[in-house]
Amino acid sequence: MRSMPEPSARPGAPPVSSTVLVVDDSAYTRSRLRRFIAEQGWKEVLEAADGDEALGLYARQRPRLVLIDLIMRGRGGLETARLLLESDPDARIVMLTVVSDAETHARALETGILRVVNKSDWDALRDVLKKELHG
């Protein structure tokens, strides 16, 4: 049994300036993203294989940016994003997906995330990573 997520982020803890948390149940995708993110200048990439693990890691590490897969087994991407934003309304979250219908993208944006990026749209992801790192 996986441990339950911690209820909220550490109060007052500053975000780590150059850490990204990648949340995806596909190890293949996490590995690809890790390499790509490192190439964009981010110092540290944390990985979580599911929503519960992501919530615990976020509470402990306070990464500057979170990239979440929409379709995950267990706690899905939307629910994970919602819980992260409940624990920290300032959390900066980008949703990654191959799902193409506009309704799903709109639903994701309603949760308060920054952006929905298609998983094969590396240019868009590069822009996001650079903007978040230097912005």
Add this chain to the structure above:
Amino acid sequence: MADDRTPLASTGFTGAPRALWPALALAGALLLVAGVAFAGGTAGWPNRVAAFAAGVAATAAVFYVRLLAPLAEMTTACLSVKSEDLSLTVPERGTRNLRTLARVINGMAADFQEVLLLFAHMARSARQWVPLLERSVAGSNATDAERRMVAATVGQIDQIQEIISAFKFFRVTLEGDAIIDRGVNPSRVPAGAGRREDGSGQSHEGDRG
């Protein structure tokens, strides 16, 4: 969040692997000996038989919950993948090793789905250029070799889409060229399936950026 798992009861698994029956019998025999020793010389045969039956039942229950049921679920999930169905999720339960194995199986299914959906998206993007390609070789300036090359390329794209469309995915449905999240659109049949939509491969930005 919609539960997308297919009930295991509907998948046809009916019993314990035969290889484990000797282990069950051995455990029952050991419990019989323990029961006889516990009852001592004062217990009659009915009590000994009852102790044996209770021991076998308890052992079988423990084996079933801790070993056989998780193995059955994993077997079902693996057979489903073989049958182009990636929608099953194996619950992480049983012994520690079985939980690890369940996580590995789920991870492999997730990886497989991920790669297939990326291919689906790429094929879909490539398909959008097909009319332009076909128009470019429709004129009299194109050679036969160029026309054959375009036709072969289009045929390969179609084959990729056909192969991928045979799969059943976890929470995702392919409708024509569109990739739909059933969690958000549980009953959606897109009117524009097969055509470009607003969300086709584009990235969307929220108002917090």
